Each structure stands twice: as structure tokens, then as C-alpha cells.
Amino acid sequence: MSEQKIPYKIYLEENEMPKAWYNVRADMKNKPAPLLNPGTHQPMTAGELEAVFCSDLVAQELDNENAYIEIPQEIRDFYKMYRPSPLVRAYCLEKKLDTPAKIYYKFEGNNTSGSHKLNSAIAQAYYAKKQGLKGVTTETGAGQWGTALSMACSYFDLDCKVFMVKVSYEQKPFRREVMRTYGASVTPSPSETTEVGKKILEAHPGTGGSLGCAISEAVEVAVKNPGYRYVLGSVLNQVLLHQSVIGLETKAALDKYNIKPDMIIGCAGGGSNLGGLISPFMGEKLRGEADYRIIAVEPSSCPSFTRGVYAYDFCDTGMVCPLAKMYTLGSDFIPAPNHAGGLRYHGMSPVLSQLYDDGLMEAVSVPQTAVFEAAEQFARVEGILPAPESSHAIRVAIDEAMKCKETGEEKTIVFGLTGTGYFDMVAYEKFHDGKMDDYIPTDEELAAYRAKLPVID
Numbered sequence: 001m002s003e004q005k006i007p008y009k010i011y012l013e014e015n016e017m018p019k020a021w022y023n024v025r026a027d028m029k030n031k032p033a034p035l036l037n038p039g040t041h042q043p044m045t046a047g048e049l050e051a052v053f054c055s056d057l058v059a060q061e062l063d064n065e066n067a068y069i070e071i072p073q074e075i076r077d078f079y080k081m082y083r084p085s086p087l088v089r090a091y092c093l094e095k096k097l098d099t100p101a102k103i104y105y106k107f108e109g110n111n112t113s114g115s116h117k118l119n120s121a122i123a124q125a126y127y128a129k130k131q132g133l134k135g136v137t138t139e140t141g142a143g144q145w146g147t148a149l150s151m152a153c154s155y156f157d158l159d160c161k162v163f164m165v166k167v168s169y170e171q172k173p174f175r176r177e178v179m180r181t182y183g184a185s186v187t188p189s190p191s192e193t194t195e196v197g198k199k200i201l202e203a204h205p206g207t208g209g210s211l212g213c214a215i216s217e218a219v220e221v222a223v224k225n226p227g228y229r230y231v232l233g234s235v236l237n238q239v240l241l242h243q244s245v246i247g248l249e250t251k252a253a254l255d256k257y258n259i260k261p262d263m264i265i266g267c268a269g270g271g272s273n274l275g276g277l278i279s280p281f282m283g284e285k286l287r288g289e290a291d292y293r294i295i296a297v298e299p300s301s302c303p304s305f306t307r308g309v310y311a312y313d314f315c316d317t318g319m320v321c322p323l324a325k326m327y328t329l330g331s332d333f334i335p336a337p338n339h340a341g342g343l344r345y346h347g348m349s350p351v352l353s354q355l356y357d358d359g360l361m362e363a364v365s366v367p368q369t370a371v372f373e374a375a376e377q378f379a380r381v382e383g384i385l386p387a388p389e390s391s392h393a394i395r396v397a398i399d400e401a402m403k404c405k406e407t408g409e410e411k412t413i414v415f416g417l418t419g420t421g422y423f424d425m426v427a428y429e430k431f432h433d434g435k436m437d438d439y440i441p442t443d444e445e446l447a448a449y450r451a452k453l454p455v456i457d
Contacts, residue, residue, distance in 0.1 A: 009252070011068055011248070012252055013076075016084050016249060016252040016253065017076070017079060017080070017084045017249065019071060020068040021068070021069050021242060021244045021245065022068060022241075022244040022283065023064075023066055023067055023068065024244070024275075024282055024283055024286070024351065025064045025237065025351060026065055026066060027283045027287055028286060029286070031064045031354070032064075032325070032351045032353070032354045033312075033354070035049070035061075035350075036312060036322060036323040036324075037322065038314065038321070038322060044322050049061065049062075049322075052230050052321075053229055053231070054124070054128050054131050054133070054229050054231075055131060056131070060237070060238040060241055061236060061238045063237075071245075075123050075126050078122045079119075082110055082118070083245065084252075085107055085108050085110055085246070085249065086106075086107050086110065087105070087249070087250055088107055088382075090103040090105060092381040092383075093377075093378060093398075093401075094401070096377070097401050097405065098405060099401040099404050100404055100409065100410040100411075101400070101401040101404035101405075101411050101412070102411070102412045102413065103397060103401055103415075104254075104259075104412070105414070105415050105416070106250045106414070106415075106417065107417045108273070108418050109387070109417065109420040112147075112178075113144065113151050113178075113419075114387070114420045114423065115148065115387065115419030116243060116246060116273050116276065116416075116419065117149075117233055117272070119243050119246065119276070120148075120233065120238075120239045120242035120243055120272065121151065121152040121231075121233070122151075122152040122155065123242045124136070124152070124231040124238075124242075125149065125152035125153050125155065125156045125158055126156065128156070128158055129156040129157075129158060131229075133158065133228060134225075135227070136149070136160060136222070136229055136230065137160075137161040137162075137163070137218040137219070137221045137222040137231070138160070138162055138218050138233065139162070139163050139164075139165070139211055139214030139215045139218045139232070139233070140163070140164050140165070140168070140179075141164075141165050141214075141342035141344045142172060142342025142387070142389065142424065143164060143172050143175030143176060143423065144175070144342060144418075145233030145234070146162040146164055146184065146233075147175055147179055147182075150180075150182035150183065153183070154183050160183065160184040161184070161185050161187070161221055161228075162179055162187070162218075163188075163189040163191070163215075163221075164176060164179075164189060164214065165189055165208070165211060165214050165344060166207070166208050167209060167339075169188035170188070171426045171427065172426065174423045187217070188209070189209050189213050189214035189217050190204075190213045190214075191217060194216075194220045194221060195220065196220050196320060197213070197217045199318065200317060200318060207334055208337035210333070210334040210335060210344050210345070210346065211270070211344050211345040212314075212316045212317035212331055213316075213318070213334070215232070215315060215316040215317075215318075215321060216319075216320055216321070217318070219316065219320055219321055220318070233270070233272060234269060234270025234272035234345065235326075235349050237350070237351055239275075240272060240276060240279070240352075243276025243277075244276050244280070245276065246273070246277050246416065247277045247279040247280045247281060248280055250277065251281065254414070259412060260290070261413065261414040262292070262293060262412050263292065263400060263412075263413050264277060264278050264281055264292055264295070264415070265294075265297060265393045265396050265397050265413065265414070265415040266295075266393050266418075267296075267297050267298070267343060267390055267392040267416065267418065268296040268298045268343070268348065268392075269298070269302075269341075269342060269343030269344065270345045270347070270349060271351070272349075273389075273416050273418045274352065275349055275351060275352055277414075277416040278292075278294050278361070281294070282294065282361075285360060286360070293362070294361040295361070295363070296361060296362070297366060297393050297396045298343060298364075298392065299335075299343050299365060299368060300365040300367045300368070300440045301335050301368065301441065302329070302333075302335045302339060302344055302346070303365040304327045304346060305327050305348055305356060305363035306363050306365045307329070307441075307446060308327040308347070308446075309327070309328065309450055310325070310326070310328075311325065311456075312324065312454060313326065313347060314331035314454065315331070315347065316331060319331060323454060323456070324347065325350055326348050326350050327347065327353045328347040328348070329347070329449055330453060331346055332346075332452055333346040333441075333446075333449045336439040338430075338436065338439055341368070341389045341392070341427070342388070342389050343392065346449075366392055366395050369431065369436055369437070370395055370438075371388065371392050372388070372391065372427070372428065372436065373395075374395035374398050375391035375394060375421065376431075377398065378391070378394045384420065385420060385421045386419075386420065386421050387418060387419040387421040387424060388427055390416065390418040390421075391421075393415040393417070394415065394417070396415075400413055401413060
């Protein structure tokens with residue numbers, strides 16, 4: 001492949017760490033639909049968004065034209081503590097499966113936050129500090145985003161208020177304590193500390209919460225407190241932009257050894273990890289330079305891609321955030337408390353939703369017991385205890401490798417290992433003790449949530 005076809009190389013350091021983020025929207029023929037004002041149903045303006053988000057981040061959110069956006073030096077200096085992250089060939093897993101497939105994983109768990117989330121957390125904290133803010137508010141599911149943001153805010157001396165999905169707050173106390181160690185305040189969501197939290201609890205007594213609930217509370221607190229803005233760990237265009245460092249490094253490492261993957265697999269909750277991993281490969285696909293099979297893997301208990309509808313919906317359960325056109329189960333949808341991972345969001349990134357609707361990627365859903373079987377199998381041969389979220393990708397990578405064994409095809413598989421599972425031992429305990437089941441919402445349940453979708457003229 002000629003240099004002209006891989007312009008990303010000019011945006012790499014000598015150690016292959018990116019100097020610029022890649023904005024896949026620049027190469028999309030069909031751009032993601034704009035966010036809408038929930039009151040007027042008109043596209044959100046920069047001014048309206050700046051009431052909630054940092055100004056520089058709003059500019060990134062709305063930028064559909066610039067393919068590369070320079071990473072500020074202070075962020076690049078921070079990245080150097082743990083980037084570039086390793087791309088590893090899973091020789092031991094290949095041998096155990098006795099498959100002709102070649103399996104690689106991009107490991108994002110080599111930092112204290114334990115996941116890829118730090119890539120965007122440090123960027124968002126940097127822009128908040130640059131704007132002169134006192135602090136930020138956010139939501140977190142399994143706690144990886146909250147952990148990463150608490151680290152980033154500590155680095156820039158910003159206050160950090162985290163609303164953690166209640167079921168995860170109770171099941172993952174150690175993740176919660178890492179956040180508090182870095183100075184964040186952590187509140188189980190939904191809570192009695194906000195007006196929207198009170199309304200959700202009144203409508204759903206005893207609920208274990210969802211990311212949609214936590215987002216509502218975090219936004220309310222940000223809007224009501226001068227000097228604060230809200231930051232989000234997934235879904236938004238700006239987050240996928242920051243996470244493109246994952247895919248850029250992956251592609252650089254593969255290109256160095258003339259390796260072309262046949263398929264790229266990532267777990268999908270809101271879309272940050274998957275969007276970041278696939279971005280430069282999807283760019284090639286969009287430009288007609290190469291083709292890849294790209295697979296999003298989601299939980300059967302929260303199947304927004306595979307059983308949702310492509311429509312405008314609220315980004316949060318409290319219906320205070322902008323409307324986004326995305327694959328959604330309905331903003332009122334709350335996964336079963338037994339759902340063990342952090343992939344608890346009712347919708348999917350507008351960027352990924354558009355790409356999926358255009359047929360440029362595919363999606364599968366998997367039950368959580370099968371996910372934990374794959375996680376255990378991977379841990380025993382590769383020596384890393386994976387996060388439940390990442391293990392969705394592991395499950396499908398193993399399944400695809402076994403198909404290669406049946407057909408004799410020597411395909412190259414790349415998947416994203418978003419983080420480690422050392423704070424997820426309650427979920428592993430339930431799996432080992434046989435107390436984990438595979439709750440899957442019925443068609444009737446999902447139809448009831450879809451019936452509540454907003455009507456857009």
C-alpha cells in the first residue's frame with residue numbers, strides 16, 4: 001500500500017504513538033444525524049451545547065470535516081505514561097483452540113484505571129482545566145470510566161463528581177474506592193440527591209439503575225453548579241475521536257509487519273472502545289482502499305444494535321439530555337440487575353449507528369454465561385483476567401476462531417481487550433457459584449419501551 005493511502009503515518013510519533021486523533025466522520029458519506037434540542041427538535045447549536053459541555057469539546061463534537069485533529073502536547077505527554085499500548089498475538093489461545101486462525105488483541109488495561117477510558121478522560125479533563133472550570137460531573141457503569149476520570153481530574157486538580165449505576169456501586173466496591181482514592185465523590189444512581197433521581201426512584205422503586213439514569217443526574221448537577229460541566233465516557237462523537245488512538249496504534253503495528261486483519265471485533269455498550277479500535281480500518285473501508293469484516297458484540301440482556309430501532313431518542317432516562325439518532329431500546333430501558341458488565345446503555349453511538357445502518361459493520365449479541373466462560377478460558381491460557389465488557393469480544397473471537405478450525409481457513413482476527421477484571425470479582429464469583437443466569441428481555445418488554453420513543457416531525 002502506498003504512502004498516499006495511509007496518511008495516518010504522518011501523524012505518528014517515532015514510537016508509533018499518535019500525534020493526532022482520527023475523525024472517521026470526515027470520511028463518512030452519510031454523516032451521523034445531528035443532536036436535537038429536546039424542546040424544539042431543532043439541531044443543537046454550539047451555544048446550547050456549551051451550557052453542558054466544554055467549549056473545545058463542543059467544537060470536536062460538531063466537526064464532521066477534519067480528518068485529523070492534533071492532540072495537545074500536554075495530553076500526549078500524559079499518554080506516554082502508558083501508550084503505545086501492546087498489541088499481542090494470542091499464541092497460547094490459538095494453541096489451546098487448535099485453530100489455524102491468527103488471533104491478536106489490543107490490550108488497553110496497562111494503566112491504573114484498568115481500561116481504555118483514560119484515553120478520553122485525560123483529554124476531557126485537559127479541556128475543562130483549559131477553560132478554567134472548577135470541576136466536572138459524570139456517570140459510570142462498571143466504574144472504569146469513573147476511575148479513569150477521577151485519575152485525570154486529580155492530575156489537573158479538578159473536582160470530580162461521579163454518579164455510579166447503583167447495582168455496580170454495590171457489586172464493585174473496590175472500583176468505587178479507587179475513585180475515592182483519587183479524590184472523586186461517588187454517589188449510587190438513581191439517588192435522592194437530585195430531582196431527576198427522585199423521579200426515577202418514584203417510577204422504578206428499588207431499581208438497580210442504568211447509565212441512562214446516572215447521566216440524567218450528572219447533567220442536572222453540572223447545569224445547577226456554576227463552574228462545572230458534564231463529561232461523558234462513551235457514545236458522543238468527541239469520545240470516539242479520542243479513542244481513535246487505539247485503532248491508529250493497532251493499524252501501525254499491523255502494518256509494520258504487513259499483517260492485514262480479516263475481521264476486527266469489539267465489545268459495544270455505548271461505542272467508545274469499538275469506535276476507537278475500528279476507526280482507521282473503517283476509514284480505509286469508507287474510502288474504498290481495503291475491506292474488513294467488523295463485528296460489534298453486545299450483551300443479550302441489553303441488545304441495542306441487534307434488537308433496537310434506529311430512531312431519535314433521549315440519551316438519558318430522565319429525558320433532560322439532547323435527542324440522538326441511534327440504535328436504541330428506549331431511554332426508559334433498564335437492564336436486569338443480574339447483568340454483570342458495564343455495557344448497560346440503552347442506545348449506541350450515533351457514529352456507529354450510522355455505520356451499522358449503512359451495512360458497513362455487523363453486530364451479534366451474546367448471553368453473559370457464555371461471556372464468562374470465554375473470559376475464564378482466556379485467563380487460563382493468556383494470563384490476563386479480562387473485564388466482563390472485553391470478554392464479549394473474546395467470546396466472539398473464540399467462536400470465529402473455531403469456525404476457522406472447522407473450515408481450515410487461516411484468518412487473522414483482531415479484538416479489543418479494553419481492560420482488566422480484577423475489580424469485577426463479584427461477577428466472577430456468581431459465575432463460578434452457578435448464580436448467574438441469562439436474562440434476555442422479551443419482545444413484548446422491548447415493544448413497550450419503544451412505544452415511548454419521542455415523536456420527531
